[in-house]
Structure formats: C-alpha cells, structure tokens
Amino acid sequence: MTPVTIEQVRKRAEADAQTYGYYLVPDPDLLQGLLEGLKINEDRYGYPSCPCRLASGNFDYDRDIICPCDYRDPDVAEFGACYCRLYVSKDVYEGKVPLPTVPERRPLEKQSRAFAPPAEAKPAAVEEKEEFVKVGPKLWYCKQCGYVVFRDDPPYVCPVCKAKREMFAQIKMRIDFLG
Numbered sequence: 015m016t017p018v019t020i021e022q023v024r025k026r027a028e029a030d031a032q033t034y035g036y037y038l039v040p041d042p043d044l045l046q047g048l049l050e051g052l053k054i055n056e057d058r059y060g061y062p063s064c065p066c067r068l069a070s071g072n073f074d075y076d077r078d079i080i081c082p083c084d085y086r087d088p089d090v091a092e093f094g095a096c097y098c099r100l101y102v103s104k105d106v107y108e109g110k111v112p113l114p115t116v117p118e119r120r121p122l123e124k125q126s127r128a129f130a131p132p133a134e135a136k137p138a139a140v141e142e143k144e145e146f147v148k149v150g151p152k153l154w155y156c157k158q159c160g161y162v163v164f165r166d167d168p169p170y171v172c173p174v175c176k177a178k179r180e181m182f183a184q185i186k187m188r189i190d191f192l193g
Contacts (some may be wrong), residue, residue, distance in 0.1 A: 017057045023049050023103030026070035027100065030082055034171070037089060037107035039099050048100045052081055067120065071187075074151075077165060078124065085119040087170035 027049065051065025063069035064079040078084040080093050086096040093114045105111045118125070119150055132182040155161065156167040159175035168182030 020046075020053055020055055022051055023053045023056070023062065026053070026079070031101055034082075034087075034101075034176075036101040036106075037104060038158070039095070039102050039113065040107055041113070044099065050097055064098055065100075068125070075124075079120065084169065089116050089119065129141070154182045155185055157181050157183055 016152050017035070018082050027038055030036075041049070044048055047151050052062045055065060055069060056062040059069055059071055059073070059076070061073055061076070062081045064083050067079045067083075069076045069079060073076075082101065083096070086101055089096045090103055094106045094117055094118045095101065095114050096110055097118060097120075099113060099116065099118045106113055151165045154163050154165070154175055156172045156175060158177040158181050159172060161172050161174040162185070163169060168179050168184075170179050171177070172181065
C-alpha cells in the first residue's frame with residue numbers, strides 16, 4: 015500500500031469539511047498535528063482512525079472512529095468542534111467563540127477494547143453448546159435515498175443525500191437455520 019501524504023490528508027479533510035459546512039481548526043500547529051496523526055494512523059492501520067483516540071487495529075471495531083468519526087456531527091452541533099477539534103463550526107473558525115474542550119462520546123466499552131489483549135478462541139466444545147446468536151452490527155437504510163450501511167447504529171448524516179439520522183430505518187431479517 016502506498017503511504018498517503020500530508021497534502022492528501024489535508025485535501026480530504028478540507029473537502030469533507032466543505033461538504034458538511036464545517037471548517038478545519040484555525041490553529042495551524044494543532045491542525046498540522048492532527049493531520050500528521052491521521053496520516054500516521056492511515057499508514058499504520060490502512061484507514062485514517064481518529065488521531066485523538068486509541069485504535070485497536072481492527073477495521074470493523076474501529077469503524078466508528080474513522081475520520082470523520084461518527085461522533086463529529088453531534089459534537090460540532092453541541093460544542094462547536096469535534097472531540098479532537100479538527101472540525102469546527104463557523105463561529106469557532108471566525109473566533110466568535112473560543113475553541114472548546116469536547117467530552118468523549120465514544121462508549122467506554124469501545125474505548126477499553128483497544129487496550130485489551132486479543133480474545134482467545136473458545137474450545138470447539140464450548141462454542142457448540144452456546145444456544146444464542148450473538149448480536150452485532152445491523153443493516154440500516156436511508157428512507158430518503160436508499161443508502162444501506164452495516165453497523166451498530168445509523169450514521170448521524172447520510173453520506174449520500176445528507177438526510178439526518180432520523181431518516182434511517184433498520185432492515186430486519188429473518189434467518190432460518192436448516193439442520
């Protein structure tokens with residue numbers, strides 16, 4: 015895989031900010047550090063995980079903290095900036111309000127998983143005795159444009175038509191096991 019450049023990371027962040035009506039943090043030193051963190055994480059993991067959070071290295075598990083993370087939109091709406099402060103509102107960008115400190119929204123169990131050693135495989139005999147189906151990510155679709163995503167919760171904003179989270183509905187599936 016070819017390493018990304020800081021300029022590629024910057025252009026991607028600028029394009030995303032413009033698309034969603036955000037701005038990049040006006041502090042040049044902070045901005046440079048965040049862009050470098052994104053580059054390092056993308057080179058290390060193959061995806062640009064949030065530079066302000068500890069990634070596990072598992073794409074599926076870290077999906078919620080791939081920049082722009084799932085928490086950006088509610089953070090900017092409520093505080094004027096995302097958790098790492100890469101994306102800010104117009105008022106913060108123009109200096110009308112100070113750059114805020116934003117509390118962590120990522121659930122604690124997701125945060126602590128990055129510190130946990132890899133789970134050891136259960137013996138086959140134990141796996142056969144389990145009589146429940148593990149619940150994982152769900153299928154969600156945008157009722158406005160039909161976009162479909164597989165994850166724990168619907169996105170805050172549809173990446174296709176920009177509809178809000180309320181426009182997403184879960185696709186319920188029935189699975190029959192023959193045996």
